[in-house]
Amino acid sequence: MATQHHHDRRPDPITVLGRGRHPLPPGDADLLSTATLVVGARRHLESAPVAAAARRIVLGPLAPALDAIAEEAARDGGRTVVLASGDPGFFGIVRALAERFGADRLEVRPDTSSVAEAFARLGLPWDDAVVVSAHGRAPQAAFNVCRAHRKTAVLTAPGAGPAELAAELLRTPDLERRLVVASDLGGPGERVEEVDPAEAAARRWPAVNLVLCLGPSDRPGPMRTLAGAGGAPAGWALPETAFEHRDSMVTKAEVRALVLARLGPRLGELVWDVGAGSGSVAVECARFGAAVIAVEQAADGAARVRANARAHGVDVSVVHGRAPQALAPLPDPDAVFVGGGGSDLPAVVTACAARARRTVVVTLAALDRVPAVREALHAAGMASDGVLLQSSRLAPLPGGVSRLAAVNPVFVLWGHRPARDGEAQP
Numbered sequence: 001m002a003t004q005h006h007h008d009r010r011p012d013p014i015t016v017l018g019r020g021r022h023p024l025p026p027g028d029a030d031l032l033s034t035a036t037l038v039v040g041a042r043r044h045l046e047s048a049p050v051a052a053a054a055r056r057i058v059l060g061p062l063a064p065a066l067d068a069i070a071e072e073a074a075r076d077g078g079r080t081v082v083l084a085s086g087d088p089g090f091f092g093i094v095r096a097l098a099e100r101f102g103a104d105r106l107e108v109r110p111d112t113s114s115v116a117e118a119f120a121r122l123g124l125p126w127d128d129a130v131v132v133s134a135h136g137r138a139p140q141a142a143f144n145v146c147r148a149h150r151k152t153a154v155l156t157a158p159g160a161g162p163a164e165l166a167a168e169l170l171r172t173p174d175l176e177r178r179l180v181v182a183s184d185l186g187g188p189g190e191r192v193e194e195v196d197p198a199e200a201a202a203r204r205w206p207a208v209n210l211v212l213c214l215g216p217s218d219r220p221g222p223m224r225t226l227a228g229a230g231g232a233p234a235g236w237a238l239p240e241t242a243f244e245h246r247d248s249m250v251t252k253a254e255v256r257a258l259v260l261a262r263l264g265p266r267l268g269e270l271v272w273d274v275g276a277g278s279g280s281v282a283v284e285c286a287r288f289g290a291a292v293i294a295v296e297q298a299a300d301g302a303a304r305v306r307a308n309a310r311a312h313g314v315d316v317s318v319v320h321g322r323a324p325q326a327l328a329p330l331p332d333p334d335a336v337f338v339g340g341g342g343s344d345l346p347a348v349v350t351a352c353a354a355r356a357r358r359t360v361v362v363t364l365a366a367l368d369r370v371p372a373v374r375e376a377l378h379a380a381g382m383a384s385d386g387v388l389l390q391s392s393r394l395a396p397l398p399g400g401v402s403r404l405a406a407v408n409p410v411f412v413l414w415g416h417r418p419a420r421d422g423e424a425q426p
Helices: 028-034 042-047 060-073 094-099 114-122 140-150 162-170 197-202 255-262 280-287 299-309 346-354 367-379
Strands: 012-019 037-040 055-058 078-086 107-108 130-133 151-155 178-183 191-197 212-215 270-274 289-295 318-322 335-338 359-364 383-396 401-416
Touching: 012 028, 012 094, 028 346, 037 042, 037 060, 037 130, 042 055, 055 060, 055 078, 060 078, 060 094, 078 178, 094 107, 114 151, 114 178, 114 191, 130 140, 140 151, 140 162, 140 270, 140 289, 162 178, 162 197, 162 212, 178 197, 191 197, 212 318, 212 383, 255 280, 255 335, 255 401, 270 280, 280 289, 280 299, 289 299, 318 401, 335 346, 346 359, 346 367, 359 367, 367 383, 367 401
Parallel strands: 012 078, 012 107, 037 055, 037 078, 130 151, 270 289, 270 335, 289 318, 335 359
Antiparallel strands: 151 212, 178 191, 178 212, 359 401, 383 401
């Protein structure tokens, strides 16, 4: 009796071709000539050797294109090719295709990414660059990464192009940034030009591939082991001796540790340090990668914050002014720290809580002001909590023994707002 063997036919792969300045290799051109469905941006479809009989879909909204690909993939003899820019696995369409069809169905043939191309034009390494995408995302993360990091590549989108990015940078005092705008990279109209934020904000720009936001120096940094942002610092809640301060007017390390835990500073977010004093909290938040604006009413205090930021190699924007009035022109923060506080503390907390997207943390010594601060947090729709933090440090005594030296007790209060529906995360 004869035995029949049935073999399941493996479906044809969905091929994703990265397009850049390089011409299509012969194998890719042959593939396009046999495709039954080709999906891509209009400029890619017009320039690629697509077979006349192939169905073409111009990429706009993603869902209809994915549905058409699914339909074609299920058809006998269907062969789909997706055209994309540069490396489609780098903030590109590969993610959406893999989620819908599975990574094993994809055959990805990348070209050079636009980020690599842009840095190559400048002769700069980019293993220490932070790359952030504004496509289909709230642009605040891109703006804040540029404030915090001195080598950033922004994949632009409508509403988050060179003009909008520059306008946000101009709202941030003490920030030295220059922009390199790369238009039509690899295309016939390629243009790479350096502009300062004021010029960039005033111009109308064509569709761009990306914007490089750079610090004042072109010097390559030291050799790196890890690419991108540096991650969490090696240590935090640094000793008070790590900061220049006046008359011990600096947030104590034990208090700072809890404040940092409640603020949760991170790359892509903006933190205000209001009543910054020495700027120890501002500097530590910046070391975690957050963009930071410090507000300090004393001129010598503002200078001290700048000096401490320089000493720790981070960017902290400093506003010399009195809160809450000085807060009005600043971009909205994700988290706010309010240190100390006199009789206007409730008004300052009210102003901060009204604009903070996520968290407000307040430290104070006066018991009498605790209820007013908690009420200000509640009035802004925040759930609040707090603690009286008391610590005693080991202090030496004669004879090689130690005693406990009490540090002044401090109230640490915080309010937290639940994440808003649809709010994008970095």
